[in-house]
Amino acid sequence: MPDGEVLLDVSGLSVRFPTSDGVVNAVDDLSFQVRRGETFGIVGESGSGKSVTNLALLGLLNRRAANIEGTALFKGRDLLTMPPGELRRIRGKEIAMIFQDPFACLHPMYRVGDQLVEAIRAHERVPRRQAAERAIEVLAAVGIPKPRERFRDYPHQYSGGMRQRAMIAMALLLNPDVLIADEPTTALDVTVQAQILELIDRVKKEFDIAVVLITHDLGVVAEVAQTVMVMYAGRAMEQGPRQQVFGKPLHPYTWGLLESIPHVDQKVSRLVPIEGAPPSLIFVPPGCPFHPRCPHRFGPCDQKRPEFRDRGGGHAEACHLSADEKRTLWAERQERFTRAAV
């Protein structure tokens, strides 16, 4: 368990979008803490509420369209209730964010350098030239070759990996405490992915910050996160230290996820998908939202919502099965899985 200072303390976060078709429950009663020096991984399928969670924290959701409840304390101040002007001063300066598609995230009509300088000058009164010098330094720090020349380039002159590096540079300009990375590697080539993940890990250590890493890729989380939260239908299914969640997963949904990733070292001829599809967020199944797809569902699953509880050592999950049942079931599944593989 990381022991850095708690930077982000989210509790009871719910995000609902009233639409003409009904209320979309994008995030439902989510709680987690992020500490300095750790990478907090949020994993889930598309539409599980990962991105919405973080957009909500930074006030990047349209407040008129979204119904946000709960608290999100950042160094003791609640992000969800503070006035927009105050939140704006935190955005980019204390909490920075990078996004999935670096092709679309930089403004195509402004020079990369100007976009960096603008980010500095949105928060600090410094002369342009000085801001530019700092931007060039940070571009160099994130591994952009010839940063002084590249500073004057437009985004379309950058490669995908370089754009994501530039985005990371933009995020680091003002020494933030938290870096939220929303699918930072999804749009990149596999080789570039590894470089970007390494870079994020390096800056986390160098700048001593907390990283919230949102991804649908369990492999990415397994590589860099210290704490993992598995989301499904806007809720946390399982959360805990990486070794716990990957080594002794407790929730049938996590089991399904782990079984569905390919391993190079195991000769699996066929991957095991999770049967069915994620539910509509307007009509979330009652009880446990995963129960229609869960092979182990029983009596209370479609009636009672399982409590999200700590099962020891910071490893929490929400499932009605008892600890013993889970142990046996997971052992069985693992055996079946490996046997199928051979």
Add this chain to the structure above:
Amino acid sequence: MAAYIVRRLVWVIVVLLAVTMITFAIFYLLPTGDPAVRFAGKSPTPQVLEEVRRQFGLDKPWYAQYWHFLSDLTTGDKYGWPGLGFSFDTRIPVREELLERAPRTLSLAFGAAIVWLTLGVTIGIVSALRRGTLLDRAAMGFALFGVSAPVFWLGLMALWLFAETGGGPDWLHFLPGTGYVPFSESPSEWFTHLIMPWVVLALLYAAFYARMTRGNLLETMGEDYIRTARAKGLTERRVVFKHGLRASLTPIVTMFGMDIALLVGGAVITETVFNIQGLGAWAVRATFNQDLPAVVAVVVVSAFAVAIMNLLVDIVYAWLDPRVRYQ
């Protein structure tokens, strides 16, 4: 960039050549009647007709006439440069009439352009930022009205309401009636005479531009780079006016160039309603009267305007969007 502009200017000349040639060809190949007959008056003798044809050069083949036209155009004729000949219909040198009429149409077109650009873009921005509110609905209602209201009706209503000679309530009659006063004669009269035509002509365009700005801005505001701009903590004002507007205005530049260019060819209805004897009214009359020199003059001016505005649009576009520059 300079080489590019020169290359484009050469193309402008090629386009103009093609356009004039086509105009000539249409005029001679289509069975429209003999201009000499019109010119020679009632029941002319064959000798008079022959003489008229000879004087106008109508007895020569069309390519010889075209060549004659081109050499006059480039080197000037007895009325000055550019040589455009004299009208079959009014017997006034075409150049003189062109110089008389062009400022009217240009005043009308550019004045209206300023009005519709300011009005349309402003309404579009406000509408997009206040989407779904009463203000937005009112603005879009106005836009619908502007698009649907015919110019001649709007023009007549405006005259009725605001012109000294109008039939509406007296206290509203603070503008002069129809007609045109040259800027050189009286700038203030020029201005007051043009207010109504500008606004009437601009309403239609303003409506289009408002809808387009609104649509573009709404679309741009959903782009990822807008989210980035917000995420780095820019003020909303900067997000909208710097990042949002820049990207949503580029298509408007293209449209604006074309609209202006087309108007230079004459806004016939507006010119007619407000009795501004501009290029549009002239073109219509010349066409009906088979007045080839006048038709060609208007065509040359219009084609030139289209070609030049196209070039300007491309230059501005390259300046606005760096991705175009490096292609």
